[in-house]
Amino acid sequence: SGHAEESAVGYRAEAIELAIDRGIDFLVSDQNANGSWGSATRTKGLNIYAPVPGAHDAFRGAVTSMVISALIESGDADSPGAAADSLADAQTFLLEELPTVRRATTDAIYNVWTHMLALRALADWYPRADPEMQLQLVELINQQIGRLIRYESVDGGWGYYDFRYGTQQPSSSSISFVNATGLISLHEVREIPGVEIPDRLVKRAIAATNRQRKPDHTYLYGEYLKTRPMRGVNRPGGSLARSQACNAALRMWGDDTVTDEVLEEWLIRLRDRNGWLDIGRKRPIPHEAWFQVAGYFYFYGHYYAGRCIEILPSEERPFYQELLADLILPLQEKDGSWWDYPLYDYHQPYGTAYAIMTLVRCRDESTIEK
Secondary structure (H helix, E strand, O other): OHHHHHHHHHHHHHHHHHHHHHHHHHHHHHOOOOOOOOOOOOOOOOOOOOOOOHHHHHHHHHHHHHHHHHHHHHOOOOOOOHHHHHHHHHHHHHHHHHHHOOOOOOOEOOHHHHHHHHHHHHHHHHHHOOHHHHHHHHHHHHHHHHHHHHOOOOOOOOOOEOOOOOOOOOOOOOEHHHHHHHHHHHHHHOOOOOOOOOHHHHHHHHHHHHOOEOOOOOEOOEHHHOOOOOOHHHOHHHHHHHHHHHHHHHHHOOOOOOOHHHHHHHHHHHHHOHHHHHHHOOOOOOOOOHHHOOHHHHHHHHHHHHHHHHHOOHHHHHHHHHHHHHHHHHHOOOOOOOOOOOOOOOHHHHHHHHHHHHHHOOOOHHHHOO
16 A cells, blocks of 8 residues: 555656646746736626726736746746746736736725735745845835735725725725735735835734634635624635635734644645535636635635645645645646636636646645745
8 A cells, every 4th residue: 555655646746747837838828928917808798897997907917926926936937948938028017017006996906916916926036036136126015015005994904895985095894815815925025125014004904804703713705794604605615715815824924823723624624625615616606606605716715725734844734735736636627727717818827827836835845845
């Protein structure tokens, strides 16, 4: 049985590398001429509300940031070739376009995703840059943190809609998984020299997330649902993806109530109850599946499961890495992409970027140590 186990591990490692390579090839071939990914095309009968041009500037900035992270983290852009060229074009786009991304309208604040995901891309880019470029990146990082301060919810944390009053500082309550994304992105850049993160911003986002945490580490979709804690979306089946992100975020910022056991319990739940997420995958109407799951929860949640695995002690990781790889590998499309929700023309690049970054965290231990 030892040999069988060893060959299964070897086979899985090979499958992971092949899948990552195919995903990178897809991304390289799918890149826009200006270095970005995604567009406002491939519309359908039902489209996500996205006022032009601001919402699409935000979508494109966010997705391009994700792909930059995937290209760097995969290692495919480390040597000269198509992936390295693709990365260089994407970085040029990001430097030029990122400072221009703003709220589209008073009610559509998708730009918070751009600021958060750009911080992660800039954190990945920083160690690869020369000293002169590093100074430019620090300036850009601080600018994006400034945007997160500007678009912070009045109650702390962040949301991506403001259907209340449309005030200068968003009046809507925060959304748990947006808070988690922001907190993790801020954590990634916190040790870069010259980066300034206000304590108040972090503390208010943590407090807003904790107000949405239930005793079993299920998290409400948003604080506006606090009077309906047992609504489907706020129950464990609806929180499968959010719990991975929120648990990781709180733990990274020093919350010792999110123990290794909590992380492991939710990784097991992700496996055992994966059907609830999977049934929502590729459905065109948001939240139409059981537990009000939307398709775009899928690869998001699995990526943050990878972040939870990184937090665990190294000897605990292999079991969960195998668990996660076995969920992601079978879902790759014939063209090398992954996608979970039809979102104009952004879904394949974002799904593929998330899946690649998830599989990177399922690699053999020696390659994921930081």
